[in-house]
Amino acid sequence: MLSYDVLIVGAGGAGLMAALEASKAKDVKVGVVTKVYPTRSHTGAAQGGINAALANFDPSDSPEVHTFDTVKGSDYLGDQDAIEFMCNEAPKRIYELERLGVPFSRLSDGRIAQRPFGGAGFPRTCYAADKTGHVILHTLYEQCLKNEVEFLNEWFITELITDNNEAKGVIGIDIRTGEVHAIKAKAIIFATGGYARVYWVRNTNAIGSTGDGMAIAYRAGIPLKDMEFVQFHPTGLRSTGILVTEGARGEGGYLINNKGERFMSRYAPQKMELGPRDLVARSIETEILEGRGWGEGMMAYVHLNLRHLGARKIKERLPQIRQLCIDFEGVDPIDEPIPVRPTAHYSMGGIDVRDYRTSMTGVNGVFAVGECACVSVHGANRLGGNSLLDLVVFGKPAGTAAVEYAKNRSSDNFNLKAEEERARREIEALLKKESKENINSIRMELAQTMWDKVGIFREEKPMLEAIEKVKELKERYKLLAPGDSGKIFNTALVNYIELGYLLDLAEAIAVTAVLRKESRGAHARRDYPNRDDENFLKHSLAYYTPEGPKVEYSEVKITKYQPQERTY
Amino acid sequence: MEKFKLKVFRYDPTKDEKPYYQTYELSVEKGMTVLAALFRAKEEQDPSISFRYNCRAAICGSCAVRINGHATLACKVQVTHMLEKYNTDTLVIEPTGNIKPIKDLVYDMDWVVDKLKRIKPWFIPKEEPPADGKEYRQDPFNHHKIDYTSDCILCNSCMSDCNALKANKDFLGPMVISKAYRFIADSRDGAKKERLEEVLKDFNLEWCVRCMECTTRCPKEVQPYENIIRTRIIAAEEGFKSPGEIHANIFENDIYNRGMLNEMLLPMRQEGILGAAKRAPFGIRMFFKGKVNIADFFGGHKVKRHEEVVKIMDKAREIKDRVKIRLVSDVHTPYEDKRRSKQGG
Ligand SMILES: Cc1cc2nc3c(=O)[nH]c(=O)nc-3n(C[C@H](O)[C@H](O)[C@H](O)COP(=O)(O)OP(=O)(O)OC[C@H]3O[C@@H](n4cnc5c(N)ncnc54)[C@H](O)[C@@H]3O)c2cc1C
Ligand code: SF4
Ligand code: SF4
Ligand code: FES
Numbered sequence: 001m002l003s004y005d006v007l008i009v010g011a012g013g014a015g016l017m018a019a020l021e022a023s024k025a026k027d028v029k030v031g032v033v034t035k036v037y038p039t040r041s042h043t044g045a046a047q048g049g050i051n052a053a054l055a056n057f058d059p060s061d062s063p064e065v066h067t068f069d070t071v072k073g074s075d076y077l078g079d080q081d082a083i084e085f086m087c088n089e090a091p092k093r094i095y096e097l098e099r100l101g102v103p104f105s106r107l108s109d110g111r112i113a114q115r116p117f118g119g120a121g122f123p124r125t126c127y128a129a130d131k132t133g134h135v136i137l138h139t140l141y142e143q144c145l146k147n148e149v150e151f152l153n154e155w156f157i158t159e160l161i162t163d164n165n166e167a168k169g170v171i172g173i174d175i176r177t178g179e180v181h182a183i184k185a186k187a188i189i190f191a192t193g194g195y196a197r198v199y200w201v202r203n204t205n206a207i208g209s210t211g212d213g214m215a216i217a218y219r220a221g222i223p224l225k226d227m228e229f230v231q232f233h234p235t236g237l238r239s240t241g242i243l244v245t246e247g248a249r250g251e252g253g254y255l256i257n258n259k260g261e262r263f264m265s266r267y268a269p270q271k272m273e274l275g276p277r278d279l280v281a282r283s284i285e286t287e288i289l290e291g292r293g294w295g296e297g298m299m300a301y302v303h304l305n306l307r308h309l310g311a312r313k314i315k316e317r318l319p320q321i322r323q324l325c326i327d328f329e330g331v332d333p334i335d336e337p338i339p340v341r342p343t344a345h346y347s348m349g350g351i352d353v354r355d356y357r358t359s360m361t362g363v364n365g366v367f368a369v370g371e372c373a374c375v376s377v378h379g380a381n382r383l384g385g386n387s388l389l390d391l392v393v394f395g396k397p398a399g400t401a402a403v404e405y406a407k408n409r410s411s412d413n414f415n416l417k418a419e420e421e422r423a424r425r426e427i428e429a430l431l432k433k434e435s436k437e438n439i440n441s442i443r444m445e446l447a448q449t450m451w452d453k454v455g456i457f458r459e460e461k462p463m464l465e466a467i468e469k470v471k472e473l474k475e476r477y478k479l480l481a482p483g484d485s486g487k488i489f490n491t492a493l494v495n496y497i498e499l500g501y502l503l504d505l506a507e508a509i510a511v512t513a514v515l516r517k518e519s520r521g522a523h524a525r526r527d528y529p530n531r532d533d534e535n536f537l538k539h540s541l542a543y544y545t546p547e548g549p550k551v552e553y554s555e556v557k558i559t560k561y562q563p564q565e566r567t568y
Numbered sequence: 569m570e571k572f573k574l575k576v577f578r579y580d581p582t583k584d585e586k587p588y589y590q591t592y593e594l595s596v597e598k599g600m601t602v603l604a605a606l607f608r609a610k611e612e613q614d615p616s617i618s619f620r621y622n623c624r625a626a627i628c629g630s631c632a633v634r635i636n637g638h639a640t641l642a643c644k645v646q647v648t649h650m651l652e653k654y655n656t657d658t659l660v661i662e663p664t665g666n667i668k669p670i671k672d673l674v675y676d677m678d679w680v681v682d683k684l685k686r687i688k689p690w691f692i693p694k695e696e697p698p699a700d701g702k703e704y705r706q707d708p709f710n711h712h713k714i715d716y717t718s719d720c721i722l723c724n725s726c727m728s729d730c731n732a733l734k735a736n737k738d739f740l741g742p743m744v745i746s747k748a749y750r751f752i753a754d755s756r757d758g759a760k761k762e763r764l765e766e767v768l769k770d771f772n773l774e775w776c777v778r779c780m781e782c783t784t785r786c787p788k789e790v791q792p793y794e795n796i797i798r799t800r801i802i803a804a805e806e807g808f809k810s811p812g813e814i815h816a817n818i819f820e821n822d823i824y825n826r827g828m829l830n831e832m833l834l835p836m837r838q839e840g841i842l843g844a845a846k847r848a849p850f851g852i853r854m855f856f857k858g859k860v861n862i863a864d865f866f867g868g869h870k871v872k873r874h875e876e877v878v879k880i881m882d883k884a885r886e887i888k889d890r891v892k893i894r895l896v897s898d899v900h901t902p903y904e905d906k907r908r909s910k911q912g913g
Contacts, residue, residue, distance in 0.1 A: 488580060
């Protein structure tokens with residue numbers, strides 16, 4: 001049986017950072033298991049940049065200001081001790097990344113360049129053109145190759161095995177052979193990324209961002225924190241949800257409804273299209289809901305018009321965006337307006353981390369970092385550029401802590417073999433099972449329900465309906481089967497199991513969202529339009545039960561900054 | 569509604585003796601990418617088709633396949649555009665060329681990673697970190713040299729369609745050499761020599777037949793072919809005598825001595841008598857086809873007004889150390905400019 005001291009599940013920015021750190025320890029066996037090749041992880045898609053108060057651009061920036069911006073951005077739901085730690089560590093981690101070879105864009109004096117980003121007091125976002133996540137991901141992978149980190153590429157983890165509140169190992173399928181294996185590990189770090197795929201087509205995430213680690217930990221008894229908070233980006237392409245960056249509006253693009261009006265004049269007469277992200281997203285949704293968009297259901301949209309900028313300006317200033325529209329929507333913005341709609345972008349919620357210094361959860365030896373974790377540093381709303389930061393800042397000490405933990409554990413004789421046998425039988429049965437359902441129809445109905453009822457605008461009644469609908473879909477899921485009995489590269493099996501994860505997560509999102517009777521950050525309720533610090537300045541914790549999530553709450557850490565109204 | 573055919577390469581080594589093709593009929597939809605079409609076929613007609621995917625936004629490098637014979641990212645191209653381009657109602661989808669398929673459209677990535685490891689694809693700093701504890705400084709000019717080469721998403725479209733790799737599976741291949749260049753050209757990197765030695769081994773830089781297929785296929789405009797040439801130039805600047813450089817030396821001497829190239833003696837001087845003997849049949853064929861002047865074997869003839877050639881070359885040699893020869897102009901083209909030029913049309 002494969003056996004490691006430290007096993008890292010996930011090879012995005014968070015997983016690789018942890019792996020790199022853990023691999024520095026002597027006499028500790030470290031392994032990384034990932035369902036896609038490390039460089040295929042979703043981290044590669046991050047474009048804009050990573051925040052750190054280097055003060056390269058503006059000398060008056062500081063980690064204190066960064067801390068405050070983040071606390072305010074989180075709508076005071078972030079834990080201030082963890083946020084302070086993150087913002088203080090940020091410059092050190094950026095220098096570390098640079099010294100590992102990341103080709104950051106530069107100022108003329110050779111220092112790392114920084115650009116302004118939403119919600120930040122100073123230009124603080126370090127970047128490499130429009131491919132910051134890509135270069136960070138590749139650099140970390142390269143360094144892992146150098147340190148001879150052991151990778152189990154294209155392995156799909158399906159279960160976490162614990163005993164007596166202690167990590168024992170995981171169950172996984174080697175996608176390449178189809179074999180089911182147990183992997184023994186003293187310490188396990190989850191770094192499996194976000195869950196925006198709950199909203200299937202209306203999201204910016206990779207197809208594999210199905211929240212696997214969260215669902216796996218949840219089913220193993222670890223609570224999920226703040227699941228009701230999902231960030232929506234105002235402009236995604238109509239048919240795929242792929243991100244059209246703010247740049248398009250920054251250069252002078254108009255948002256137009258089916259009456260030909262620049263409707264933002266009703267919602268933000270001053271800033272128009274350049275209002276804050278959540279406001280623009282809500283405005284577009286309102287237009288569509290009130291019948292002033294085009295198209296139907298999930299495919300409804302408004303126009304982002306760039307034509308008046310002229311061919312020359314579009315080609316010069318927005319070449320990437322133009323290419324995206326041509327490649328993914330079949331529309332050339334020089335000749336036609338771009339069909340857009342808000343799109344799910346980021347999961348603030350995740351596996352409940354108990355100690356930000358180690359990223360350990362409530363189960364000994366189980367850690368969580370990156371988008372799958374909830375520390376919480378993003379609270380009710382994440383600032384752009386703070387997620388990549390979260391990966392590297394918390395990934396590193398988690399690697400060290402997992403090594404320390406593993407060193408202090410002697411091996412035991414827990415019977416993992418029995419779990420392996422059981423899992424193998426279950427998978428074999430699945431492969432033989434006959435399907436009476438279609439995977440795509442369940443997935444699309446889930447997405448539609450979550451979008452309409454637990455999306456940008458929320459209200460008690462529709463959310464309760466959504467919970468019922470998800471329960472119904474879970475029943476229908478029982479009739480579904482992968483439909484492919486092959487062993488090698490059976491991605492139908494993978495997709496089938498992923499859909500099961502999405503269903504569990506959707507339920508946790510909907511249930512916690514109903515219970516939070518206030519509006520805070522990304523959670524906007526029509527029936528409770530204001531923030532309610534008295535009753536809801538607390539983290540939700542969803543525990544798995546076969547009947548659905550059981551919700552408890554935990555305290556928000558407030559150190560320096562008392563909650564104030566959040567205005568920009 | 570209008571229909572098209574998706575003809576997919578199928579192969580499961582545990583079941584099939586040899587590969588075959590299976591055709592799925594789908595509706596043509598505006599905006600549908602080939603990746604979306606593969607998913608449509610998988611989810612509605614045949615769950616057993618295997619292919620790789622993740623970002624569906626041309627950044628993760630998972631989904632390279634050959635469409636009607638040419639490698640590209642399935643998620644980056646539209647069905648309607650492809651049907652129009654090849655003027656057909658059928659898209660033939662095959663796995664990348666040159667790399668062993670594992671199942672259907674999925675190829676053996678480990679083979680590529682093993683090649684990649686040979687050039688030490690990681691940053692090896694030249695100096696200790698700066699005393700102020702901050703970043704290595706790198707001016708924007710030097711940064712531009714590595715900016716677009718670090719765009720490579722390891723998609724292997726270039727490896728798939730490389731003609732040299734087709735002839736010689738041991739050739740490192742365009743992606744790998746281009747990756748080596750990414751570090752060789754990094755002003756902060758200290759292992760230039762080591763990496764150059766690795767790419768110069770086994771004539772790797774010479775194996776490239778300059779067909780440009782790699783640069784044409786690359787979905788991220790990394791310019792692997794140009795990076796191979798840039799690596800050759802840097803190797804020469806660093807004083808390495810690559811076969812290419814020896815070739816260039818012979819060329820220079822011939823021009824100086826005769827004003828033209830002695831093709832007959834070139835192989836002999838480059839590879840020695842034995843090496844040249846291997847080529848003899850080819851030389852003899854050329855002779856009979858009237859392509860070679862037999863006088864060349866005996867020192868050869870000269871061009872008319874040879875003395876003027878000598879004058880020009882003398883002048884060039886005289887000022888050569890003062891005028892530093894610049895790398896070919898597009899080596900230093902900044903990232904943004906390059907993008908714009910490509911999107912001009
Ligand atoms: C379009 C876009 C742009 C963005 N831009 C920015 C930005 O500019 N700045 C910023 O800070 N943030 C940005 N973000 C957010 C940021 O990119 C992500 O939050 C972050 O990359 C998540 O990284 P991660 O390491 O947690 O997970 P991921 O990179 O998603 O990696 C997950 C890993 O887990 C593995 N995995 C998952 N499930 C399993 C399983 N069952 N078994 C085995 N392995 C598994 C996967 O193979 C993968 O290796 C952006 C996000 C998007 C969508
Ligand atoms: S130019 Fe060279 S490396 Fe590129 S495809 Fe042709 S032979 Fe291969
Ligand atoms: S050089 Fe281009 S084609 Fe080749 S692997 Fe890199 S991105 Fe793909
Ligand atoms: S799916 Fe990522 S490049 Fe195509």
